Amino acid sequence: MASVFHHFLLVLVFLDTHAAQPFCLPGCTCSEESFGRTLQCISVSLGKIPGNLSEEFKQVRIENSPLFEMPQGSFINMSTLEYLWLNFNNISVIHLGALEHLPELRELRLEGNRLRSVPWTAFRATPLLRVLDLKRNKIDALPELALQFLVSLTYLDLSSNRLTVVSRSVFLNWPAYLKRRQPDCGAGILSSLVVALHDNPWVCDCRLRGLVQFVKSITLPVILVNSYLICRGPLSKAGQLFHETEFSTCMKPQISTPSANVTIRVGQNVTLRCLAQASPSPSIAWTYPLSMWREFDGLLGGKHLTPVLTSSTGEDTALSELAIPAAHLVDSGNYTCMASNSIGKSTLVISLHVQPAQALHAPDSLSIPSEGNAYIDLRVVKQTVHGILLEWLAVADTSEEEWFTLHIASDEAFRKEVVHIGPGINTYAVDNLLPGTKYKACLSLEDQPPHQGQCVVFVTGRDGGGLEARERLLHVTVVLCVVLLAVPVGAYAWAAQGPCSCSKWVLCYCLHCRKAPSCPPAALQCRDGSFREHPAVCDDGEGHIDTEGDKEKEGMEENS
DSSP, X not given: XXXXXXXXXXXHHHHHHHHHSOOOOTTOEEEEETTEEEEEEESOOOSSOOSOOOTTEEEEEEESSOOOEEOTXXXXXXXXXXXXXXXXXXXXXXXXXXXTTOTTOOEEEXXXXXXXXXXXXXXXXXXXXXXXXXXXXXXXXXXXXXXXXXXXXXXXXXXXXOOOOOOTHHHHTOHHHHHHHSTTSSGGGSOOEEEEOOSSOEEOSGGGHHHHHHHHHOOTTEEESOOOOBEEESGGGTTOBGGGOOOOOOEEEEEEXXXXXXXXXXXXXXXXXXXXXXXXXXXXXXXXXXTTTOOXXXXXXXXXXXXXXXXXXXXXXXXXXXXXXXXXXXXXXXXXXXXXXXXXXXEEEEEEEEEOOOSSOOTTOOOOOOGGGEEEEEEEEEEOSSEEEEEEEEEESSSSOOOEEEEEEESSOSSOEEEEEOTXXXXXXXXXOOTTOEEEEEEEETXXXXXXXXXXXXXXXXXXXXXXXXXXXXXXXXXHTOEEEEETTEEEEEEEOSOOOHHHHHHHHOTTOSSOOOOOTTOOOOOTTTTTTSOOOEEOSSSOEEOHHHHHHHHHHHHO
């Protein structure tokens, strides 16, 4: 009977011992340390923070895992947790309530994650936090009150982030710093306050002046891990140490121009100049009449347009030049130069007056056709369900309301379509396009023949292998230099709006043609090789579109 009772006691002790062992996650290790129980999950595939962790854990260490966020209520059952190490994960988001229920937290280490920002008000729930390690993240800004709830912090590491400009108010509003700077308040018995700010891409302009002054004034018990902070920009100060750099006072842009009123004749070139002085360096933008149509930064309306050039003429000084080649009457108006920086913005208006051309032009001017006493800019703007949509800007030299005539012709049609357009209309949908056909659309004043520059040429192709393939082709080639449009019968359409030489057009698009192609009257220049990944398109002069695939097929037939 005694042996049975003894055996029963052993079973109870065994069961009680196993029941007392806390649960440990699979793949992780649990151990007892001097400060309490620890959970370590190193290189374990955890997609989220486990929600069934024991309240007995004093330290949780999860590293090298695919964790991507700290959601709200992640540690709802861990009110006694003191050390939370989540280094070298993929955490990019910390939710506002992620640190709730952690009133005893002393250390939070998030080194080597992907944080771009931190919800600083979340630290209201961790009044005892002493160590905050955020190095090797992507944090690019610190609000002025970022540290207001880190009252007990003794170590802050923001090194190796993307900080460029930080106000000294961030630290002057930090209770932990203020506590150590107050005289006769027992500062001698307070622990040191360690801050790490090195290895950030600091931009040493006027905005960083306050932080540099703060760094220079740091004394014990405040310690900077690395006091040799280095400027990354601007270029003139790159590589300089903070204490070697001179900083100007911030100011909003001040703009000037050599001439605020410019008068030229039709066909002449003109360059408008805008000089801006500001600290930090300003950015400059232009607004002007018809900016939606005549963008002076590429090819538009069949004209080679000089881009807007902005250059630095000295520290905190920028010069912007807007070049307008072969000006037309419609270019008359006010051109506004706007310079802005983080301090403010300023504007300057330059008035351009374009006068009608005289019988004799200046030697440096470019003559342009009169174009029927009207400025006309015609283009293909988008694909429709059954064809394309034409849009135009037409400005007549007279104040009367003008009617216009739209001529649409193709190689396959025996007659030309003529459409009379009334005043106030500037779009027309061309439907029922034929595959493998070149079209030419021209717009002119009513009862007048169209002139060069008033026409647009577009070519439809054969089936490109499905709608998805055609949409991909459309996207790629719009970025390069031409407009490709899928039509209901398949393939695509090519639209040109600027003159170029036939040889260039052939070289770019017709590398594989059997015959010398006829150049469209308004073929657009493009970058070499822009069609290398797509079938070459070529017009053989008979209204037929030949593709690279067709040539290979015919070559096989000839060999057979």
